[in-house]
Amino acid sequence: xxxxxxxxxxxSVPEGENLVLNCSFTDSAIYNLQWFRQDxxxxxxxxxxIQSSQREQTSGRLNASLDKxxxxxxxxxxxxxxxxxxxxxxxxxxPPGAGSYQLTFGKGTKLSVIP
Amino acid sequence: DAGVIxxxxxEVTEMGQEVTLRCKPISGHDYLFxxxxxxxxxxxxxxxFNNNVPIDDSGMPxxxxxxxxxxxxxxxxKIQPSEPRDSAVYFCASSFGGDSPTDTQYFGPGTRLxxx
Numbered sequence: 001x002x003x004x005x006x007x008x009x010x011x012s013v014p015e016g017e018n019l020v021l022n023c024s025f026t027d028s029a030i031y032n033l034q035w036f037r038q039d040x041x042x043x044x045x046x047x048x049x050i051q052s053s054q055r056e057q058t059s060g061r062l063n064a065s066l067d068k069x070x071x072x073x074x075x076x077x078x079x080x081x082x083x084x085x086x087x088x089x090x091x092x093x094x095p096p097g098a099g100s101y102q103l104t105f106g107k108g109t110k111l112s113v114i115p
Numbered sequence: 116d117a118g119v120i121x122x123x124x125x126e127v128t129e130m131g132q133e134v135t136l137r138c139k140p141i142s143g144h145d146y147l148f149x150x151x152x153x154x155x156x157x158x159x160x161x162x163x164f165n166n167n168v169p170i171d172d173s174g175m176p177x178x179x180x181x182x183x184x185x186x187x188x189x190x191x192x193k194i195q196p197s198e199p200r201d202s203a204v205y206f207c208a209s210s211f212g213g214d215s216p217t218d219t220q221y222f223g224p225g226t227r228l229x230x231x
Contacts, residue, residue: 031215043119043206043222044158089158093217102171103217107157 002027004092006106013080014114021075021109023090028068031093035064035075038087038108047088048075080113087111119223121207127229133195136226139188140209146216149182149192150206152225158206164190165216197230204228 003026013019023033032051036044048057048064050073056065063076077084087108094102120139128134140147148163162172167184175182179198184190194201205226210219 032218034217041224043208043224044220045222046220049218091158093215101163101215101217103160105158 002030002092002094002102002104004090004104004106006088006090006109008109009107010110010112012112012114015080015082017080017113018076018078019080019111021077021088021090021111023073023075023106025071025073025092025104027094028071029095030068031095033064033066033073033093034091034103035062035073036089036091038089040086044089077111080111082113082115085111085113119207119209119221121205121223121226123226124224125227125229127231128197129231130198131196132230133193134197134201134228134230136192136205136207136228138190138192138207138223140190140207141221142188144209144211144221145187146210146212146220147184147190148208148210148217148220149190150208151203152206153203161192163216165212194228197228199230202228202230 005024030052034049035047037047038044050057050066061078066073087110089108090106091103122137145166149161152158161174162182164184182192208220208222210216213219
């Protein structure tokens with residue numbers, strides 16, 4: 001059974017700092033990996049999706065990398081801003097079995113960017 | 116489009132009562148997902164539908180939980196009878212499929228359920 005771990009559970013940084021969020025997974029046979037953002041009282045918003053054949057994806061100040069062999073992904077946020085404060089979740093999609101798609105989520109890292 | 120709509124946003128009920136959560140997916144999306152989020156277990160998939168047909172309900176915790184999708188624009192998640200351990204935030208998400216239906220999910224704001 002796939003397990004996804006995110007460490008640390010919470011992180012506080014001063015504005016302007018570059019930071020890295022970590023995600024690890026136990027089964028390297030993945031279909032893709034996604035990073036989501038969750039704001040308090042709201043649903044999830046997809047930030048980046050990395051296919052299993054890819055090594056990284058970039059969107060603006062965000063860069064996500066994937067190393068399947070080691071079961072790790074990182075989300076790099078450059079020049080952090082207070083508006084980046086949110087919980088960031090990593091989710092791994094396992095190859096569809098019997099036509100069923102499954103996302104396994106980590107519990108998230110709560111990021112606070114201090115002005 | 117207004118996005119995925121869920122109602123109610125908050126629900127407080129007493130143990131043993133029936134609870135019905137509602138979801139309206141984005142028009143044109145043919146996949147609908149129900150998730151549950153708790154501090155202890157994180158976000159878990161309960162069930163998902165494709166073209167109104169349940170595809171995988173292996174995440175539904177017990178027979179007390181049931182989900183229906185009578186048409187393309189409406190789905191319900193029902194808990195009967197409810198128990199305090201069902202307290203959680205329940206999310207609905209919809210997608211238009213693509214290479215994988217989970218690639219393009221749009222989440223609703225969630226329903227926070229408290230069972231006393």
